[in-house]
Amino acid sequence: MSHVAGAEVTRALDLETDVVVIGSGPAGSSAARELAGAGARVVVVEEGPWVQPEDAPASAFGAMSRLYRDMGASVVLGAAPIPYLQGRMVGGSSPINGAICWRLPRDVWDAWCAADPSLRDALAWDELEALTDELEARLGVAPTEPAVAGRKNLLMAQGADALGLAHRPTRRNVRGCTGSGRCLQGCPHGFKQSADVTLLADALAHGATLLSDVAAREIVRSGGRAGEVCGRARGGGPVRLRARHAIVLAASAVQTPALLLRNRIAHGPVGENFQCHPGVSLAGRFREPVRMWEGATQGHEVTGLRGEGLKFEALGFDLTVLAARLEGVGRDLARSIADRAHWLDWGAAVRAEARGRVRSIAGRAVVTFTPSALDVQRFRRGLRILGEMMLAAGAEVVHPGVRGFAPHVTSPAVLADLERDGPSRPAAYTSAITHMFGTCRMGRDPRTSVVRPDFRHHQIDGLWIADSSVFPTSLGVNPQIPIMAVAACCARRVLAACR
Ligand SMILES: Cc1cc2nc3c(=O)[nH]c(=O)nc-3n(C[C@H](O)[C@H](O)[C@H](O)COP(=O)(O)OP(=O)(O)OC[C@H]3O[C@@H](n4cnc5c(N)ncnc54)[C@H](O)[C@@H]3O)c2cc1C
Ligand code: SF4
Structure with a gap:
């Protein structure tokens, strides 16, 4: 070697x-x-x-600054500033x-x-x-074992069952995973x-x-x-x-x-035809602690809406990222952060129909991409169904995280309003891109x-x-x-x- x-x-x-x-x-x-x-x-x-596994940073900030391109701050240019994440x-x-x-x-x-x-x-x-x-x-590659799934993943199964949606434990490339929920910072044990x-x-x-x-x-x-x-x-x-x-x-x-x-x-369409799966996510609070940082990082997924260009995944990330995702300011935000053991976050990956472009400007990649009206419609549908699933799994309240829409939702009827009448501006949605193709x-x-x-x-x-x-x-x-x-x-x- x-x-x-x-x-x-x-x-x-x-x-x-x-x-x-x-x-x-x-x-x-x-x-x-x-x-x-x-x-x-x-x-x-x-x-x-x-970077050897034992040197993987524990915090999201540490991982972003050392292991992600542009410290995780690469953003597409378009109607919405959507981060696109790449390891470096x-x-x-x-x-x-x-x-x-x-x-x-x-x-x-x-x-x-x-x-x-x-x-x-x-x-x-x-x-x-x-x-x-x-x-x-x-x-x-094998399905996530129930022993390391953690509540965030098991609750997704419960929510999908309640809505009659096909779902399954995620098939993952791990050996000996103990469900430490740190995949996005790099597995510190070398199990991934x-x-x-x-x-x-x-x-x-x-x-x-x-x-x-x-x-x-x-x-x-x-x-x-x-x-x-x-x-x-x-x-x-x-x-x-x-x-x-x-x-x-x-x-x-x-x-x-x-x-x-x-x-x-x-020569040819180099840089054109950029395609991706922007993901939106929805947070929710449960009465009992759910401790989203425990269990396989992404151990469960809903597969039943793939025909509609939607795929749902349980998420597990560092608490600092969860804190940034919580609504509110001042004491309200401090209370939410103190309450973090009760919060979950699930994501919907959208197979976007919109296409973008990669250019090289001053020696750096610049990506332009704007989700289409259909893509935004899928954001809304994904958030609605994720919210319904989370409420069905026992959440007291969910936060769709859509600017210009109710921040706290406790009823499926309001989620139906989000799908029907939610904002059509891509910039109203908090999303991120991790899968890219076609250039x-x-x-x-x-x-x-x-x-x-x-x-x-x-x-x-x-x-x-x-x-x-x-x-x-x-x-x-x-x-x-x-x-x-x-x-x-x-x-x-x-x-x-x-x-
Ligand atoms: C946070 C995150 C979560 C994801 N989760 C999943 C998941 O669970 N399952 C899944 O299937 N996919 C997932 N993906 C997507 C998946 O990891 C990528 O699609 C895949 O890694 C792309 O493989 P690649 O080899 O094409 O590019 P990359 O993995 O991006 O590798 C390209 C490498 O080339 C290097 N490079 C670039 N330019 C140069 C240069 N000029 N000179 C030398 N080196 C260069 C880069 O530094 C990089 O290390 C995720 C991605 C991210 C960012
Ligand atoms: S969840 Fe990910 S980081 Fe944690 S032990 Fe398993 S493979 Fe490693």
Whole structure:
């Protein structure tokens, strides 16, 4: 295994390899594992630090400032300033994500192939399924055990039953989880089977080299071929990586198009077609303590509204985040904070129909996105049903958190008003984005896609894209496992082309 810590690189570093992978999240780690496992020499370059589980910060603020891009303060520009969250560390967002696992839904794949039949062979269903089986086994994906669920998750089951909605314990990538509810700050015990401790560890065991704290900046081309990546280590040293066969971009659906645009690689709809799942959440107070910080961070989900573009998840986060979510000022707020053991928060992820765009301005990614009227309607419907579920599960009062609407609600009738007549302004809703897609989509036509069906850039030889930028659409479900499976497919196409 070989790891170069960029913080210690103060002088020029020059390496030659077969494949350079940019980004070490689910996409980059999965691609690197497949490539290194097949005998290719691989260098993975990652802008963020390598943080060991025992060093995971306990507080949300600590995690945001050390492990999240822009301290967790990246915001889309549009009618509503919606934060979009991304990890910036070895493992990408996977060490700080909720550990929820879904397979690529068959109906999503069918829609992709209906829109572009070339994807039927390029992303063959049987190959994706086999890869997913293998990945799930490696990551220990299994339903959340009742013993570690905690009340927040069990109450969601109760609320969904009361409304007759399909629900289930979340399938998560954990081994030995004790339900400490700290997934979003990074599991301090190493129980979460994130990309860094699984897929990347496998790649390193197969001889790959990891450069942490090194930002890739320049994709050097010569004669229409990309063969070199230049960047800078945190220690100040310039880094030059020469790739004999391929450069694989896996920097995420925001950073990959931004890197291309920064390098003036703007062929096709690069950065366009940004798609996402904005999530809204609803808090509620229960008479008995529910201690939302206990139990698996996101251990239960409601699946019955997926056809409507809605998916509900129990949430568990640090108390400082919960405090920011509570209504009121002065003594009222102080009372709510003192009362925090009685509060819960559940989220509704919306499969947004609106599309946005990623640009690179002054070397930084800038995302523009505004939820459509239908998306806002889904926010309202999601909050209504979440509120009804919470009241049915025993909450005395719920806070939909919608500006311009009743802050405290105790009856389903008022929640029905929210769905029917709630504000139509996106800015009235408190939401956040964690799932992003589509900004370098795959396809046969270079006018409407950035990479070919074999993941190769339409215009530039030697350049491949492995992450969810290539997805033709959003998924409506949590994407980390499909991202890993698709990236493994990309690596196989790279290997086939190099032979
Ligand atoms: C708080 C949160 C909770 C989530 N919960 C879940 C969940 O429960 N289940 C689920 O399925 N999904 C979840 N997601 C989404 C999921 O984690 C992401 O979809 C997934 O990690 C994306 O994988 P990726 O490899 O494409 O990108 P990322 O995970 O974002 O990794 C990209 C990596 O590339 C690095 N990078 C970027 N630019 C450069 C550069 N120029 N040079 C070098 N390195 C670079 C970044 O620092 C980053 O580490 C969550 C995300 C967040 C933020
Ligand atoms: S719930 Fe706690 S113990 Fe379980 S994986 Fe998440 S952080 Fe680790």
